[in-house]
Amino acid sequence: MKEQILFSIDTPYRQPLPVKGWLFGNESQKSLAIVGALRGNEVQQMFICSRLIQRLKQLEDRIRPDAGILIVPCANQFSMNVGKRFWAADNTDINRMFPGYNEGETTQRIADRIFRAVQGFSYGIQLATIYLPGLCTPNVRIMHTGYEEPLEGLDFGLPYVAIRDPQPYDTTTLNYNWQIWNTHAFSLYASAKEEVSEESAEQMVNSILHFMACKGMLDVDIQPLCEHPRVFRESSLKNILNSCGGLMLKRRKLGEHVCAGDVLAEIMDPMEGSLLEALTAPCDGVVFYYHGANLIAGHEVACRILRDDSV
């Protein structure tokens, strides 16, 4: 294992901000790059990387001689240390700046330097978070660019593999640009973000180790979380929209199976307490996403259901 500073950004009155990488295995081989927090609120994503570093330290003699692994737990301590989600100087999002531009604005330069460090690997994993203000059940997301290999997503042993058709803004994400530049890219979504969950981290670390074992990088026997993951198109998720604003009480858990008519959440009057709206499942399926905050405005995606019959 080797710890190194990939690059560093100077600031007027704060200490220089290093972006660090941890290298395992054969340094001349670019087998797998893993990127954690690109945003200041992705604490769980950084935590997963830190746990993975600890596990790989224990498993160092099991790494195959032709495998080289780079882990970048956090590229945005600048924002994390001051409690901001985006680049705290101008509120731009590093994960909307790839592949980056070294003559451009600050976050374009940061994206460029991250991309140089993680480019050229056979496989790339980003511990990502969704832009919606909530959490989803653990899954692997693969961008449909024409270069993707969806079946490789099964090797994580996570219950779901979502295939996403890129929107215009996706073209500036790390995942998309990895694929365009010949890295097989996967985004791993954990069911935690700002608040650390040890259980979720354990799941994610095991799924990455399982993937590494499947790809011949690591000689370990890891049980997958799920024997028969389900592959589906993200666009087939059913959005459950609320019409009233108020306080939302969730009535089910992420990943739970529900039947048509089951109550998913109740929207209460936030001051007086009466029930304004009950949100029910329109179909049989799995609770894939829940809005995160307790308060919710009207016409939000309160919940997303993966229908039993969708592919």
Added chain:
Amino acid sequence: MISNIIEVPLAVGESLTIPRNRIGSGDKRLCIVTGTHGDELEGQYVAWKLASILHQNADHLHGIVDIYPAMNPLGICTMSRGMPLVDLDMNRLFPGNPNGNMSEYITSRIVEDIAGADCCIDIHASNIFLREIPQVRINVNTADTLVPLAKYLNMDFVWVHAAATVLESTLAHSLNSLNTPTLVVEMGIGMRTTTEYGDRLVVGILALMAHLGMWDLPVSPVSPPIVSSDGSVSFINAPCAGMFFPTSHHTSYVEAGQQIGVVADPLTGETCAVLKSPVTGLLFTLREYPVVYEGSLIARILGGS
């Protein structure tokens, strides 16, 4: 007539509303849009002035002028650029989706309300960091339709820029794709108003209305803008972190090699970098916000090749 084009309940006893002032009647329709970025306020002055002129001269108006002064009302009221709650740039969420989340629902409703107008002007005010001369920005793919209209707006500069995939999520791109000619104005600076620029744009809007057959009072003459592509725009970015202090004036003509400003270290008294213009031309963008990091945009100069 003032009405809300959308009303969405917020969590605690309030609704988000986007107001529209519809002035006049008839077949022709011009939309004046501003406030998509909550920290850009130059358009507030234009909306006020224009509404006042149109109300006082209603007999001379032939058609509808729809004024939308606050596309991102929560942002304007809370001094935030993006949409509060989601903290996203609203101008990257178009054309939206009526079945999507709240922000997508709002942007889809905005597009629906404006689509079909004879022309739309989307007024922006740079950001809080940079001061801009009055200009119109046009995607090269729509230049044939839009440059002739932009010439009426009484702006100094029409920047015909390259197409980029991310810009497909802007209001202007969405409306232009629906054959509603939409011009993006950038002028002044965020969190401030520059009434001189606003007055010029009001004259320009009336000139455009006269051209469209919507206005029959005499309009002051407008001077033709410089029309230019990306090739003639040079950028200066900060090479290091520090405080930027300008030494050249915004809107001045600068010589190649002329000093634009310095990046300084107030702690030590050292000058970290002296920034010089790479070309001879018009200093049309200049940084006002002193704190810089490596890469922060300092200036743009129109000239050179």
